[in-house]
Amino acid sequence: MSQRTATEAGLGPAAADDSAAAGPLRAHRRRSPKLIKRTELTILLAPGLILFVGFVFVPIIIAAYYSFFSWGGYGPLGPSVGFKNYSFAFHDLYFIHAIEHTLILTAASVVIQGPLSIAIALLLNRKFFGRTFLRMVIFAPYVLPPAVTGIMWNLMLQPNGFVDQVMKSLGLGGLVQEWLANASLTLWVNFVVLTWQYIGFGIVLLLAGLQGVPRELKEAASIDGAGPWEVTRRITLPLLAPTIRIWGFITVIGSLQIFDIVWILTGGGPGESSETIAVYLYTKGVQATDYGYASAIAVVLFAFCFVFALLYQRFALRRDMQGALTREVG
Amino acid sequence: MRSSRALAVAALAVATATAAAACSSGSGSSSPSTSTGGSSSSGSSTANVTLTWWNNGTNQPLLGVYQNAIKSFEAANPGITIQNVPIQNETLQKTKIPLALQGNNPPNIYQQWGGGVLAQQVSSGKVANITSDVSSWIGNVAGAQGWAVNGQQYGVPVDLHVVGFWYRKDIFQKVGITVPTTIAQLESDDSKLRAAGYAPIAVGSKDGWPDAFWWESFALRDCSQSTVTSDIAAKNFTDPCFTKATNDLDAFLNTNPFQAGFLGTSSQTGAGSSAGMVASGKAAMELQGDWDPSVMQGVASKADAAKLSSELGWFPFPQTPGSAGSQTAVLGGGDGFSCTGTTAQVTACAKFLQYLDSPAIQDQLVGVGQTGEPVLASQSHAITLPATQTASAYLKTAAYEQLYFDTALPTKPGLNLDAAIANYFAKPSTSTASAILSSPSAP
Numbered sequence: 163m164s165q166r167t168a169t170e171a172g173l174g175p176a177a178a179d180d181s182a183a184a185g186p187l188r189a190h191r192r193r194s195p196k197l198i199k200r201t202e203l204t205i206l207l208a209p210g211l212i213l214f215v216g217f218v219f220v221p222i223i224i225a226a227y228y229s230f231f232s233w234g235g236y237g238p239l240g241p242s243v244g245f246k247n248y249s250f251a252f253h254d255l256y257f258i259h260a261i262e263h264t265l266i267l268t269a270a271s272v273v274i275q276g277p278l279s280i281a282i283a284l285l286l287n288r289k290f291f292g293r294t295f296l297r298m299v300i301f302a303p304y305v306l307p308p309a310v311t312g313i314m315w316n317l318m319l320q321p322n323g324f325v326d327q328v329m330k331s332l333g334l335g336g337l338v339q340e341w342l343a344n345a346s347l348t349l350w351v352n353f354v355v356l357t358w359q360y361i362g363f364g365i366v367l368l369l370a371g372l373q374g375v376p377r378e379l380k381e382a383a384s385i386d387g388a389g390p391w392e393v394t395r396r397i398t399l400p401l402l403a404p405t406i407r408i409w410g411f412i413t414v415i416g417s418l419q420i421f422d423i424v425w426i427l428t429g430g431g432p433g434e435s436s437e438t439i440a441v442y443l444y445t446k447g448v449q450a451t452d453y454g455y456a457s458a459i460a461v462v463l464f465a466f467c468f469v470f471a472l473l474y475q476r477f478a479l480r481r482d483m484q485g486a487l488t489r490e491v492g
Numbered sequence: 493m494r495s496s497r498a499l500a501v502a503a504l505a506v507a508t509a510t511a512a513a514a515c516s517s518g519s520g521s522s523s524p525s526t527s528t529g530g531s532s533s534s535g536s537s538t539a540n541v542t543l544t545w546w547n548n549g550t551n552q553p554l555l556g557v558y559q560n561a562i563k564s565f566e567a568a569n570p571g572i573t574i575q576n577v578p579i580q581n582e583t584l585q586k587t588k589i590p591l592a593l594q595g596n597n598p599p600n601i602y603q604q605w606g607g608g609v610l611a612q613q614v615s616s617g618k619v620a621n622i623t624s625d626v627s628s629w630i631g632n633v634a635g636a637q638g639w640a641v642n643g644q645q646y647g648v649p650v651d652l653h654v655v656g657f658w659y660r661k662d663i664f665q666k667v668g669i670t671v672p673t674t675i676a677q678l679e680s681d682d683s684k685l686r687a688a689g690y691a692p693i694a695v696g697s698k699d700g701w702p703d704a705f706w707w708e709s710f711a712l713r714d715c716s717q718s719t720v721t722s723d724i725a726a727k728n729f730t731d732p733c734f735t736k737a738t739n740d741l742d743a744f745l746n747t748n749p750f751q752a753g754f755l756g757t758s759s760q761t762g763a764g765s766s767a768g769m770v771a772s773g774k775a776a777m778e779l780q781g782d783w784d785p786s787v788m789q790g791v792a793s794k795a796d797a798a799k800l801s802s803e804l805g806w807f808p809f810p811q812t813p814g815s816a817g818s819q820t821a822v823l824g825g826g827d828g829f830s831c832t833g834t835t836a837q838v839t840a841c842a843k844f845l846q847y848l849d850s851p852a853i854q855d856q857l858v859g860v861g862q863t864g865e866p867v868l869a870s871q872s873h874a875i876t877l878p879a880t881q882t883a884s885a886y887l888k889t890a891a892y893e894q895l896y897f898d899t900a901l902p903t904k905p906g907l908n909l910d911a912a913i914a915n916y917f918a919k920p921s922t923s924t925a926s927a928i929l930s931s932p933s934a935p
Binding site: 432 | 613
């Protein structure tokens, strides 16, 4: 819904422009309005297009090209190995594990962070004393650079560190774990820290979406006898759905690519127990200087994100994007 | 209205043009630096040369030694300026240097550790062949062949290292244990230390390579020198002795010798690191290279650091009686530097390396700097730390010194080996154990 409004706003000035420009131009019979419009579009779109092609499209093509070579990064491109890098990747247990870890983080983000964000956003949408302060507190972690978050939590989670001390003082000493050293736990520790960092973003996004839910509808439903739970379920949530769908898109793509916090918090360890696809890619590419192989991994990661984005746009975001893609507004 | 629109369009056009110009000037400016290997600043006289120096001397006392060396070298060589850029060891070794060598502006003097990694770096075409620059004095430098590729000198060591146990004499005394000579004795010492409330051995498993020291040390005890050499060259540890080494390590790990949470501990960063734990007396010992005392100085409190000189001791990796390997072989390596840049820069770099290998600076490096062994045999008297003196004396009697496996191998196989051993430490099982053996040839 908010997307459609944005599109309308975007089209507005352009359409107004046409009609305003048409009069004087026709009188002078200099250039057709179409040409002017095209020139304007070219000038306005060119910088963005150049950046996109230069820094997104071309690197993707280059990475795909490198992925067919065994190349250490030094000197000229090494010998061509065909699809060997790809077949190596899918036979490497560490890579399969990295995919599993990434998918677990992604699924957990959607399944756990989603309902939590919605619930907190609904709570924070009510009027109560200290609401603004609470909103700020919840959003604050998102403003921290992920590197700072990683270092901060790394220090707090040390054996006998801040987290252990707090738990002990609350009488939960028995639950204290080796947070960063227990191979079967570190992936979930990463997930908790990721949630701590990013849940504020989801909540703010959903709060913004909630502002678009007309109060009259809720009031009308209440007058008709609907209870608060029913109003939430039948009025608020359906109207919030486009925002939730966008949140889901951002979250899934972000989770598939997660690197920074994991890298600083556990380095993908112990061993490879919390290694994500991006961490695997970094160790193979930059550290082990196997750029051909790392490019193949990058292409696989890109394919994951791309396929997901296409499917999600096609099936989940179709209704939300209809106006923007087809220009059939209103 | 229209004029302002026209103005806005014009402004945008200008901005676009400026951006495009900036882009093209960016790519244009990279072309002269591409030719740093040849001639870009050869026009300027040798008298004015600036060198960037990347090293891992981030903490005192080494930082001070390097800074003083720069100061005195610059005073003796007017026109040569050296910019010191200390970078944290793991970042320097695994990220900064490989990336810099792929780029067009690598540091003029950069730290590296010789072996197969250096050979791979040479293939970048950016590392200078300094054979003729150093020929007059390289003969006096011990271990220099480790920094040569195909008989050509591409780097120079400035200190040498030996890996062994750094232990706290005061804790050993308090608990009533002596230096172990066999693994069985080490295990019995461990249980006494644990009973007394100490972490027996600290290890920085988060970094991976400290775990590798353990497996490699067992391999030196269980495999003959020729087997170690040939299997490293083959990038595959097929000889059964390496399986025995893994089994020995497995049995040792089962005695739970390390500190709680060792898998999440880094080796050199901060008071919570494995070096910090020994320095503060929380752990009794650590298997590390002889740079360890210097690292401890950097991460310990003043009071703890002051105690280290008298309370730190050293002993070699214990023996595994009856095994096929040498019982006195040691693991080790060294810190060296390579040169890149214009002819003038490379000449100045080689001159600086000669200065670092001069008796005066060697004395400071191994004395105040506590970096390990001097490359000039004549200067071993300069080692002031008793523990390092013990290590140095042992090195002279050792059957042979084996370069760390991850450095002897090229970059990727070496890192694969470290990763496989670290993974085995994290999840000991038959599959992670057997993965170690073939790891150097893994993708």
